[in-house]
Amino acid sequence: xxxxxxxxxxxxxxxxxxxxxxxxxxxxxxxxxxxxxxxxxxxxxxxxxxxxxxxxxxxxxxxxxxxxxxxxxxxxxxxxxxxxxxxxxxxxxxxxxxxxxxxxxxxxxxxxxxxxxxxxxxxxxxxxxxxxxxxxxxxxxxxxxxxxxxxxxxxxxxxxxxxxxxxxxxxxxxxxxxxxxxxxxxxxxxxxxxxxxxxxxxxxxxxxxxxxxxxxxxxxxxxxxxxxxxxxxxxxxxxxxxxxxxxxxxxxxxxxxxxxxxxxxxx
Amino acid sequence: xxxxxxxxxxxxxxxxxxxxxxxxxxxxxxxxxxxxxxxxxxxxxxxxxxxxxxxxxxxxxxxxxxxxxxxxxxxxxxxxxxxxxxxxxxxxxxxxxxxxxxxxxxxxxxxxxxxxxxxxxxxxxxxxxxxxxxxxxxxxxxxxxxxxxxxxxxxxxxxxxxxxxxxxxxxxxxxxxxxxxxxxxxxxxxxxxxxxxxxxxxxxxxxxxxxxxxxxxxxxxxxxxxxxxxxxxxxxxxxxxxxxxxxxxxxxxxxxxxxxxxxxxxx
Numbered sequence: 001x002x003x004x005x006x007x008x009x010x011x012x013x014x015x016x017x018x019x020x021x022x023x024x025x026x027x028x029x030x031x032x033x034x035x036x037x038x039x040x041x042x043x044x045x046x047x048x049x050x051x052x053x054x055x056x057x058x059x060x061x062x063x064x065x066x067x068x069x070x071x072x073x074x075x076x077x078x079x080x081x082x083x084x085x086x087x088x089x090x091x092x093x094x095x096x097x098x099x100x101x102x103x104x105x106x107x108x109x110x111x112x113x114x115x116x117x118x119x120x121x122x123x124x125x126x127x128x129x130x131x132x133x134x135x136x137x138x139x140x141x142x143x144x145x146x147x148x149x150x151x152x153x154x155x156x157x158x159x160x161x162x163x164x165x166x167x168x169x170x171x172x173x174x175x176x177x178x179x180x181x182x183x184x185x186x187x188x189x190x191x192x193x194x195x196x197x198x199x200x201x202x203x204x205x206x207x208x209x210x211x212x213x214x215x216x217x218x219x220x221x222x223x224x225x226x227x228x229x230x231x232x233x234x235x236x237x238x239x240x241x242x243x244x245x246x247x248x249x250x251x252x253x254x255x256x257x258x259x260x261x262x263x264x265x266x267x
Numbered sequence: 268x269x270x271x272x273x274x275x276x277x278x279x280x281x282x283x284x285x286x287x288x289x290x291x292x293x294x295x296x297x298x299x300x301x302x303x304x305x306x307x308x309x310x311x312x313x314x315x316x317x318x319x320x321x322x323x324x325x326x327x328x329x330x331x332x333x334x335x336x337x338x339x340x341x342x343x344x345x346x347x348x349x350x351x352x353x354x355x356x357x358x359x360x361x362x363x364x365x366x367x368x369x370x371x372x373x374x375x376x377x378x379x380x381x382x383x384x385x386x387x388x389x390x391x392x393x394x395x396x397x398x399x400x401x402x403x404x405x406x407x408x409x410x411x412x413x414x415x416x417x418x419x420x421x422x423x424x425x426x427x428x429x430x431x432x433x434x435x436x437x438x439x440x441x442x443x444x445x446x447x448x449x450x451x452x453x454x455x456x457x458x459x460x461x462x463x464x465x466x467x468x469x470x471x472x473x474x475x476x477x478x479x480x481x482x483x484x485x486x487x488x489x490x491x492x493x494x495x496x497x498x499x500x501x502x503x504x505x506x507x508x509x510x511x512x513x514x515x516x517x518x519x520x521x522x523x524x525x526x527x528x529x530x531x532x533x534x
Contacts, residue, residue: 160474172466182449207401255459
């Protein structure tokens with residue numbers, strides 16, 4: 001039997017994920033600030049919730065994929081949310097939160113007998129459509145076991161677990177995004193030099209991605225930069241995620257030289 | 268018939284390359300400032316030259332793999348070097364030179380009827396032993412055709428050509444090294460955070476290099492950093508090569524924000 005799922009947030013990544021979950025046979029109740037985005041899914045059998053609380057069922061599963069700490073924390077702390085989720089309920093938090101926020105929210109869930117599972121996502125919306133997402137998890141073991149099939153159905157080609165400790169999966173997500181953004185910024189600077197020197201950037205990308213960097217990140221962003229496509233990435237995402245990395249690093253006394261430079265490029 | 272080869276410079280990369288060339292059947296005449304390093308090769312049939320000029324034969328092939336602009340330029344401009352190399356001679360310059368220096372030297376060779384081929388190398392000494400080097404080339408077509416089998420014999424698993432324009436292969440080499448050093452510095456900063464947060468760095472490397480970054484650079488440096496191996500890379504190489512990238516970028520009005528930060532980390 002497929003879990004009924006409450007879903008919060010229909011952004012660029014949320015929409016294909018909901019499509020995948022419904023295609024896999026899950027019954028969905030969806031809340032989005034702009035209810036107009038829910039309508040196409042209602043046509044296919046989903047229920048549109050009027051408020052976040054209405055996606056929650058006692059002991060059930062809720063997935064959230066929102067913008068930032070504040071948007072998730074506001075909903076979790078809203079009247080009735082944790083009380084209704086109750087004993088055995090699982091909240092799968094897919095938003096890229098700060099590890100500190102996740103720690104606070106995970107503890108709050110535990111106090112109410114439910115569990116929050118960190119499950120941030122690597123992958124662009126096209127990858128969600130193709131079920132090629134990578135998801136990293138952390139949280140209580142039993143809760144993770146319950147929702148692993150849901151993560152697969154959501155579009156994960158692989159789920160990597162980082163144990164029970166709060167913040168662990170988010171640390172991996174922030175590190176991964178910092179590395180992606182570093183690769184993008186370095187490619188941009190490097191290919192700008194090749195362009196100026198009269199060496200076709202795509203020939204440099206072809207050489208590098210068949211030798212040293214046979215990585216989808218270098219291939220896809222390298223091609224976009226070589227083609228002169230600007231705005232391929234919404235600057236708000238690098239700025240937010242590198243900002244979270246830098247804050248976490250500084251709070252722990254870790255050098256933030258590279259992330260600080262990257263943040264300055266995307267702010 | 269195998270080309271007789273003159274070879275200048277027996278550094279960490281030069282030694283395995285000379286071993287490969289001799290194993291492939293080339294007769295070598297070798298000059299190195301410290302002649303003691305030439306001795307083991309003399310035992311196997313190489314000739315030890317007393318001065319750089321003695322590796323040059325009229326119309327022949329000379330390979331140089333030295334430290335920097337100054338070391339190559341001093342030899343090329345030394346009394347008799349270009350005169351003896353003469354018409355049809357080919358100097359394969361494998362050192363990571365500045366594109367400007369390479370342009371000057373390529374023009375000087377042309378004035379004397381010979382050709383300089385840029386052939387900088389991607390790969391550590393272990394990769395040379397395994398014949399897994401990547402070599403990028405630029406220069407006169409006929410000269411490149413003549414020496415391509417030599418580059419293969421030297422240990423290249425692949426040779427990527429970037430046309431006849433001076434500086435083109437060096438631009439690719441500098442861009443590639445900047446990207447490698449950027450990946451190293453970012454991994455170091457990222458894994459320092461995972462360590463502090465109690466997430467085993469090797470587990471992060473394993474996840475990232477089987478998903479977003481299935482690249483030998485991320486795998487090998489990630490493992491070294493996760494193991495806490497310091498000094499895996501001689502800082503002089505990043506400092507020199509990122510310095511060359513930054514100078515080339517600044518001279519052409521290209522942003523050097525990322526390379527500037529990297530340079531500050533390795534100086």
